[in-house]
Amino acid sequence: MSIKESAVDVATAPVEALPDASPSDRRRRPRRARSTWRRSFARDWRLYTLLVLPVVFLVVFRYVPMAGNVIAFRRYRPGGSMFGDEWVGMHYIELFINDPTFWRVFANTLILGALSLVIVFPLPIILALMLNELRSQRFKRVAQSISYLPHFMSVVIVAGVVLQLTSARGSINQLLDVVGIESVPFMQLSEWFRTIYVGSEIWQTVGWGTILYLAALSTIDPQLYEAARIDGAGRWRQTWHVTLPGIRPTMIVLLILNIGTFMAVGFEKILLLYNPLLYPTADVIATYLFRVGIFSSQFSYAAAIGLFEALIGLTLILSANWISKKTVGTSLW
Amino acid sequence: MVTNNTILDPRKRAARIFGPSVVGGIRDSRSYTAFRWLNAALLVVICFLTLYPFLNIVAQAFSSEAFINSGQVNLVPRGFNISTFSYVLGDPMFWRNYGNTVLYTVVATAIAMFLTTTFAYALSKHHLKGRTFFIGLAVFTMFFNGGLIPNYILISTLGMKNTIWAIVLPNAISVFNLLVMKSFFENFPTDLEEAAAIDGLNTYGILARVVLPLSKAVIATMVLFYAVSFWNSWFTAFLYLDRSELYPVTVYLRNLIAGATAADPSAQQAGEATQVASNVKAVTMLLIMAPIISVYPFIQKYFVSGVMLGSVKQ
Numbered sequence: 001m002s003i004k005e006s007a008v009d010v011a012t013a014p015v016e017a018l019p020d021a022s023p024s025d026r027r028r029r030p031r032r033a034r035s036t037w038r039r040s041f042a043r044d045w046r047l048y049t050l051l052v053l054p055v056v057f058l059v060v061f062r063y064v065p066m067a068g069n070v071i072a073f074r075r076y077r078p079g080g081s082m083f084g085d086e087w088v089g090m091h092y093i094e095l096f097i098n099d100p101t102f103w104r105v106f107a108n109t110l111i112l113g114a115l116s117l118v119i120v121f122p123l124p125i126i127l128a129l130m131l132n133e134l135r136s137q138r139f140k141r142v143a144q145s146i147s148y149l150p151h152f153m154s155v156v157i158v159a160g161v162v163l164q165l166t167s168a169r170g171s172i173n174q175l176l177d178v179v180g181i182e183s184v185p186f187m188q189l190s191e192w193f194r195t196i197y198v199g200s201e202i203w204q205t206v207g208w209g210t211i212l213y214l215a216a217l218s219t220i221d222p223q224l225y226e227a228a229r230i231d232g233a234g235r236w237r238q239t240w241h242v243t244l245p246g247i248r249p250t251m252i253v254l255l256i257l258n259i260g261t262f263m264a265v266g267f268e269k270i271l272l273l274y275n276p277l278l279y280p281t282a283d284v285i286a287t288y289l290f291r292v293g294i295f296s297s298q299f300s301y302a303a304a305i306g307l308f309e310a311l312i313g314l315t316l317i318l319s320a321n322w323i324s325k326k327t328v329g330t331s332l333w
Numbered sequence: 334m335v336t337n338n339t340i341l342d343p344r345k346r347a348a349r350i351f352g353p354s355v356v357g358g359i360r361d362s363r364s365y366t367a368f369r370w371l372n373a374a375l376l377v378v379i380c381f382l383t384l385y386p387f388l389n390i391v392a393q394a395f396s397s398e399a400f401i402n403s404g405q406v407n408l409v410p411r412g413f414n415i416s417t418f419s420y421v422l423g424d425p426m427f428w429r430n431y432g433n434t435v436l437y438t439v440v441a442t443a444i445a446m447f448l449t450t451t452f453a454y455a456l457s458k459h460h461l462k463g464r465t466f467f468i469g470l471a472v473f474t475m476f477f478n479g480g481l482i483p484n485y486i487l488i489s490t491l492g493m494k495n496t497i498w499a500i501v502l503p504n505a506i507s508v509f510n511l512l513v514m515k516s517f518f519e520n521f522p523t524d525l526e527e528a529a530a531i532d533g534l535n536t537y538g539i540l541a542r543v544v545l546p547l548s549k550a551v552i553a554t555m556v557l558f559y560a561v562s563f564w565n566s567w568f569t570a571f572l573y574l575d576r577s578e579l580y581p582v583t584v585y586l587r588n589l590i591a592g593a594t595a596a597d598p599s600a601q602q603a604g605e606a607t608q609v610a611s612n613v614k615a616v617t618m619l620l621i622m623a624p625i626i627s628v629y630p631f632i633q634k635y636f637v638s639g640v641m642l643g644s645v646k647q
Binding site: 048 | 461615630
């Protein structure tokens with residue numbers, strides 16, 4: 001029904017969706033403080049009903065599992081209460097602190113996270129600047145479309161592609177063959193895993209990562225470039241003094257986000273790619289707790305590790321945000 | 334503007350591809366022109382390297398296994414055949430799992446859209462009391478989540494393992510998408526809603542008959558965001574489903590490549606060393622990618638606009 005058709009009902013229809021349209025709203029203004037909740041509920045109850053299902057969803061599938069982390073301090077028995085049966089204090093925390101495997105996977109997580117941050121984070125900026133130098137809009141559009149494409153692929157496809165390329169007779173070894181280097185069994189040598197992981201991250205994320213930078217670049221005022229040219233700045237100095245400051249807020253926000261997700265290395269990708277030969281470099285906290293928890297059913301122990309990881313992640317994002325707020329005045333919230 | 338003459342002149346044709354060398358009446362310096370050519374050449378190389386893995390998969394899909402195993406397949410199929418396609422398409426489990434992927438994607442996207450739209454619409458109303466609290470409730474889950482084990486226990490306790498609900502419910506609201514929709518609804522012209530209210534529509538009527546019909550672009554974007562992510566997902570299914578007839582096709586592919594990786598210790602103990610032929614894997618990958626690749630040229634701009642919309646309010 002269009003707006004005009006329903007206009008017939010004006011006289012009989014109750015008016016409730018508008019905040020200021022309710023007459024009772026105005027009359028009761030002096031007693032506002034006491035009954036604002038009841039009044040806003042009376043006025044907006046239909047909006048609140050829209051909230052019911054989403055909030056139930058969040059509580060059941062997000063907040064209940066958060067509370068479920070209590071099993072890190074309680075003994076969990078499969079089939080028993082999902083919040084565990086009895087308190088065991090710091091038992092599981094001590095267990096993983098004294099577990100040498102835990103520290104190995106912790107170090108691997110930090111190294112992979114740091115490599116991704118240091119190598120992968122700056123690349124979209126460079127690619128965006130390169131795309132921005134193109135004057136042919138058609139070439140730019142095609143290059144963008146191609147570079148975004150890997151982002152849309154399932155991680156299973158990415159893993160399959162990586163395994164094919166690095167296989168004994170795959171493309172990379174074919175190339176080594178051409179230049180006369182003996183072929184390398186990449187997926188059996190743990191020293192190659194970090195390179196392969198970071199390489200696949202570059203392939204999948206760098207193109208897509210340029211979107212926000214390109215958007216920021218397009219908002220830079222052309223007059224700034226003109227002023228810089230009049231002041232005698234060449235291309236490089238224009239880039240340094242106009243372009244980079246123009247995208248700095250975007251860079252900072254994305255850096256905060258990246259630091260915040262530093263510990264969340266591509267768990268699914270590693271799970272698909274690794275094998276026991278690669279554990280020395282490829283095994284990270286998430287894959288370790290997956291094996292301990294799901295395969296060995298040591299739920300409380302794995303939950304303790306997971307809680308530790310999640311708390312580090314939360315701390316990282318809060319502190320990165322705080323630091324950037326204090327130093328450069330940009331923050332996520 | 335483009336005459337036959339310019340097409341034949343290589344220098345002018347190059348100028349058409351790489352853009353003019355005179356901008357705003359100022360001719361580029363020689364070094365900058367050199368830089369622009371280098372930049373363009375580098376981008377061509379980057380584009381080729383990005384596309385290479387896809388082209389390699391296509392070449393393998395049409396090649397015979399002997400040529401792949403002797404390392405002779407890169408860009409061009411060798412031992413051209415399409416029998417691998419009929420082999421993969423002849424596997425009833427492949428069809429079953431492909432059908433599951435379609436079903437899970439459709440149901441999960443429908444649920445996700447319903448929850449996200451209603452939530453975002455309510456949260457977009459600034460006069461709603463408790464709005465900040467509800468936004469915080471959603472945003473907090475972006476930074477802290479329950480983790481793998483508590484989620485696994487929850488799904489097991491709810492009896493959702495080995496049901497479609499384990500796949501379509503736990504990831505129903507993406508907070509990023511929620512914020513995108515919320516900021517879209519916040520910019521919706523209020524006078525339209527006010528007019529509809531005066532015409533006697535209640536909140537539900539306004540949402541269903543006025544707001545949603547005028548939000549087709551953002552709804553299309555959100556549907557695509559969700560559909561692609563559900564189509565591509567495998568881990569929830571891997572975690573919560575034990576029976577192969579319930580698997581989505583991504584888990585089917587995962588099990589093909591797991592022959593080579595043996596990421597799954599239980600499979601390894603069982604001595605699952607069966608190597609699946611590379612061309613079978615390549616065909617399977619191609620068939621999983623196919624729907625996304627074929628709509629990609631049309632959906633790309635929606636994705637880009639969605640990302641930009643999401644970044645505005647953050």
